[in-house]
Amino acid sequence: MQGKAQLSDSNRRIMELDAPPRRVYQAWKGSNLFFLGGRLIFGPDVRSLVLTVCLIIVPVIFFAAAVCPQLGHEFHSQIGGWAASVAMIFTAYILAILLLTSSRDPGIVPRNSHPPEPEDIDGSSNLPDWPGGQQGSTGLPLTRDVLVNGVSVKVKYCHTCMLYRPPRCSHCSICNNCVERFDHHCPWVGQCIGKRNYQFFFVFVSSTTLLCIYVFAFCWVNLRRIMDTHQCKIGGLTSFHLYLISTNQTTYENFRYHYDWRTNPYNLGVGRNFADVLFSSVPSSKHNFRAKVKDDSSAFTSSLSMGRVLSPPKMSVDLEMGMKRQAVAAEDLEDLHSQIGSAMGLERCGTEPPHFVGRKGCSEMSSDIEAFAEEFGMERGFNERKKIERRTNDDS
Incomplete structure (x- = not known):
């Protein structure tokens, strides 16, 4: 066991002697991230660079793709192409400055391996x-x-x-390094700003500002051309509502009553008007839209009791009548035929059975039965029985 231990120790020493020495970035005690073998050094929040690059590139892409062609069409020249070319070259320059700002050593002071004596x-x-x-x-x-x-x-x-x-010099709590002439840690570039990259940071900020002014100027020129062509204005609605808020009026009141400073009873002064309209608490709703609706059957019953029968919709009547037609069986139709025949006979002889006393007469009963027969599609048979009745009367 001791031989193995000694062998392993000797092997370990040989491996340590043969192993290539570690580079500084591999043994770095700070929070920095290194790329390309330690040639590029970033802060721990280097991922924020993606957002920064998108905020620069995306507006320029829309400017070159939408605004510049419109400028060329409006002015009938190559100004759109030149404007897009300058914007893209300027953007590439800004991205290069951004890379120099965020990927360089900002002025990190080397650490000591032990405290000073x-x-x-x-x-x-x-x-x-x-x-x-x-x-x-x-x-x-x-x-x-x-x-x-x-x-x-x-x-x-x-x-x-x-x-x-x-x-x-100050110690950055994010990068965990002491940085000479420490200015601040910028999350937009993902790096400390110090003695070795402050110049690049200033050029980046100023160049980005110039790019914004450049793009905004051409967009404003394009917007003015569109306004002059279509005879329209922008911002009028906002200005009008600012006036309404400052005088505590609504649009309807302004056009309907034409309030002025003396006759407007709701005017509390400019400051209080803005506070009343924009900063007052929103009142609670006077409706509970999730509440359960009461059943309307009680209302229907009360209307029946007062003698006012509510007529159901036509669709429901048709459905009910269809169900009734399907529910009538063959034997019910035979009984109906027999009732019609007896009614016709009573009408012909002019007599009524005792159980019809106090009810409708023969003529009224026949008319009711006729309407009922028509409802069930039995008008043809009823007409045939009428013809037979007329022939019998004529023979007699």
Whole structure:
């Protein structure tokens, strides 16, 4: 077992000697991200660059594809093509500056592998701020004074990087590095802005501003041409409603009553009018649209009790009559035929059976039965029985 252990230890030493040395970016203790073998260094939020690039490219694409052709058509020249070409070249230049701003070392101060020795600290240190062994930095003061152009400036000790920060240096909590002439950490470029990339950052910001002005100017020229061609104005509705809000009027009141400052009872002053219209709480609705609706059968019953029968819709009548026609059986039709025959006989002889006393007469009963027969499609048989009756009367 010991031989194996010794063999493994020796092998481990041989592997360590034969292994290629690690590069600085591979052993980096900060939060930076490296690409192309350490040639490009970004902050940990480098993904925000995608949004920044889209915000620059997408408007330029719409400008070149929509506005520039319209400009060429309006002015009957090559101005649209030139405007698009300049915009695209300027955009490429801005993207290059953006890459230089975000992919360069912003001025990171190298870390120390161990804290500085106390004897290396001169007498300019502030003894009242002595940490007294804080985080293993025994005997190191928190601040020290350095001369900058003859002026004494305090610099702080960084416990993370184990060094006294140079003047105008600060530790970035996002990248976890001390950066010289630290300006800020810009999330739009995903990198700290410091001594080595501030110039590129300023050029990027100013160039982007010029690109916005350039695109906006041509868009405004195109918009003015469209307004002059179609005789229209933009922003009139917004201005009109700003006037209505400032005087606390509605559009209807303005056209109907023609309020002025004296006769408008709702005018509270410009400030209170804006507060009343735009910043007042929205009142609750006077309707509960999710509430259950009461059944209308009670209303139908009450109307029947008062003698007012509600006529159902025609569609429901047709459906009911269809169901009735299907429900009538063959034997019911035979009974109906017999009732019709007896009614015809009563009408012919002019007599009524005792159980018809106090009810409708023969003629009225026959007319009712005739209407009922027509409803069920029995008009043909009823007419045939009428013809037979007339022939019998003529023979008699």
